[in-house]
Ligand SMILES: [Fe+2]
């Protein structure tokens with residue numbers, strides 16, 4: 001059995017009571033994923049690579065915010081490790097990695113980020129939190145339903161990791177944007193995300 005090195009570099013325990021819960025993914029999503037698991041894993045690899053790139057883009061955008069830089073550098077490394085692990089599994093199964101494709105879910109959520117400098121950081125952090133939270137929910141569903149025991153362990157570890165990540169993003173938003181109504185904005189975005197997930201077609205992909 002392969003060891004998965006997905007240990008967190010950042011631990012954040014946060015109070016989530018005031019935050020709008022996530023709706024369950026549509027019932028057909030997990031069946032669609034299980035019906036074409038190779039495609040799901042190809043998409044998953046891309047999603048991890050993009051998550052690492054997103055964390056690095058935060059570093060580039062806010063070099064003057066040391067707490068953010070440190071957290072995002074750690075996150076970029078952790079996401080890249082996830083990518084490495086998914087790629088290792090793909091290669092072991094002799095699945096050819098696929099080219100990155102546009103993710104309609106992430107594209108739509110990014111459109112909700114207000115460009116005004118007063119809100120840009122807050123919205124980016126909270127969209128990050130919401131994407132990670134949905135990832136945690138879906139990876140947990142995969143872990144619960146996939147038959148292969150190595151994949152069960154892998155996706156259980158990935159789900160725990162993404163759970164920590166959404167907490168990290170909320171914590172950063174509260175620490176760095178505490179002058180703004182952070183929880184309130186989270187709830188607005190969560191409502192919009194819940195509606196988006198119900199509307200988007202299901203695919204053998206993370207989103
Ligand atoms: Fe990840």
Ligand SMILES: [Fe+2]
Nearest residue numbers: 051132162165
């Ligand atoms: Fe993540």
